[in-house]
Amino acid sequence: MAYYNSFFLLLLITLLSSNTIQTEARYLLETTLPELPNYQLPKPELPKLAEADHELPSLTKPELPEIPKLEIPELPKPEVPNELPKFPELSKPELPKLPELPKIPELPKLTFPEVPKSP
Incomplete structure (x- = not known):
């Protein structure tokens, strides 16, 4: 917890000092600049x-x-026919048949062996 407090204290001092430095620099610039005469052109x-x-x-x-x-x-005006002309029927293409997939062999039902009860 002390680490956070010291960090915020350092941050506060840094911000205040940077603001002070800026105001002091502005004051020095304003006081050292000579006033220029206002010539009326x-x-x-x-x-x-x-x-x-x-x-x-x-x-x-x-x-x-x-x-x-x-x-x-x-x-x-061109005459539009009432019925559309019929196109000749095309034969349907024959698709190759897919080969039959091999059947998965059936696994025999496994039975648990009966363990004789000991008296």
């Missing part, structure tokens, strides 16, 4: 374009040629 401006004296002509809508509609010729 001029903001870039877009150049003004000269206004045009005349208006652009409106574009006319182009006239597209009319495409003639193609006439689809009507095809006669």
